[in-house]
Amino acid sequence: MAGNSDLQKRIEQIEEDIKTALERMPEYEKLLAMYRESLVAQAEAREKIAPVEADMDENQAAVCISSGLALLGETEVTLDKDTAVELYMKLGEIASKHGEDFAEEVAKINGKVDAGKIDIGAVLEEVFSGGSAEDLKKKVMDLDLDGHVFASLVFASIRPNLELYSEKLRPLVKDDDWEKKSCPVCGRLPYISKLVQKEGKRMLCCPACSTEWRFPRLKCVNCGTIEHDKLRMLYPEDEPRDRYADVCDNCRRYLKAIDTRELARSPIMQIADAATLHIDMLAQREGFVTL
Numbered sequence: 001m002a003g004n005s006d007l008q009k010r011i012e013q014i015e016e017d018i019k020t021a022l023e024r025m026p027e028y029e030k031l032l033a034m035y036r037e038s039l040v041a042q043a044e045a046r047e048k049i050a051p052v053e054a055d056m057d058e059n060q061a062a063v064c065i066s067s068g069l070a071l072l073g074e075t076e077v078t079l080d081k082d083t084a085v086e087l088y089m090k091l092g093e094i095a096s097k098h099g100e101d102f103a104e105e106v107a108k109i110n111g112k113v114d115a116g117k118i119d120i121g122a123v124l125e126e127v128f129s130g131g132s133a134e135d136l137k138k139k140v141m142d143l144d145l146d147g148h149v150f151a152s153l154v155f156a157s158i159r160p161n162l163e164l165y166s167e168k169l170r171p172l173v174k175d176d177d178w179e180k181k182s183c184p185v186c187g188r189l190p191y192i193s194k195l196v197q198k199e200g201k202r203m204l205c206c207p208a209c210s211t212e213w214r215f216p217r218l219k220c221v222n223c224g225t226i227e228h229d230k231l232r233m234l235y236p237e238d239e240p241r242d243r244y245a246d247v248c249d250n251c252r253r254y255l256k257a258i259d260t261r262e263l264a265r266s267p268i269m270q271i272a273d274a275a276t277l278h279i280d281m282l283a284q285r286e287g288f289v290t291l
């Protein structure tokens with residue numbers, strides 16, 4: 001029954017964060033309605049996955065970390081493929097319901113699956129064991145598909161599985177030992193960042209396994225410059241200054257940031273990411289590219 005109350009709590013948090021986001025940005029209503037359903041489906045899928053064990057101790061993890069290796073690639077992991085495929089189908093239905101563009105794209109993908117051009121189970125396993133979004137996009141572009149929609153569905157489908165491993169492995173990483181731009185657990189690049197605790201520690205957030213790891217605040221995540229005159233923050237107009245883009249004039253990359261220090265609890269970062277699309281647009285209009 002413990003599992004059920006975890007699920008209940010998670011759903012309450014999803015509802016709460018969506019409500020807060022909509023109070024501030026009502027124009028995201030459609031997008032966030034899709035996120036709500038999609039995140040609930042992911043939370044429900046997670047309940048179906050058997051508990052996982054990570055076959056790694058602190059010493060082994062320390063060796064990986066000091067060699068700059070992400071932990072997940074160095075340990076035995078298993079994807080619950082049935083649950084992931086089922087979730088993939090469900091997320092496709094949810095996306096289709098929330099927009100004609102999505103519906104069209106999902107139907108196209110399903111057509112390729114039915115024609116035997118894509119083996120969903122195999123794709124999910126490949127990405128689960130470390131495949132990148134870029135490789136995935138390239139692969140499906142050859143099939144004349146929008147790589148972005150497909151990659152979003154695939155990553156969301158394996159996220160519950162990855163999160164279970166991340167929760168086992170993350171405690172093995174000490175903040176001071178890993179200040180890289182890639183996730184210490186799965187090796188992927190962050191999609192957003194947040195400021196936490198009184199002193200405003202900067203944490204980077206992994207889009208795939210939800211791991212958060214510390215990174216110096218006054219340093220470009222992409223090129224590593226610490227020259228202060230190259231680093232700036234871009235704020236959207238007429239908004240409180242708790243959400244912005246950290247931009248670097250040296251490499252022209254940006255990463256969004258959410259200052260969570262005034263919040264009662266840590267926000268769900270996928271929702272924070274969706275509700276700040278205007279900040280992506282702002283940064284991109286100024287010529288900055290995401291990581």
Ligand SMILES: [Zn+2]
Pocket residue numbers: 183184185186187188206207208209210211
């Ligand atoms: Zn990760």
Ligand SMILES: [Zn+2]
Pocket residue numbers: 220221222223224225248249250251252253
């Ligand atoms: Zn840079």
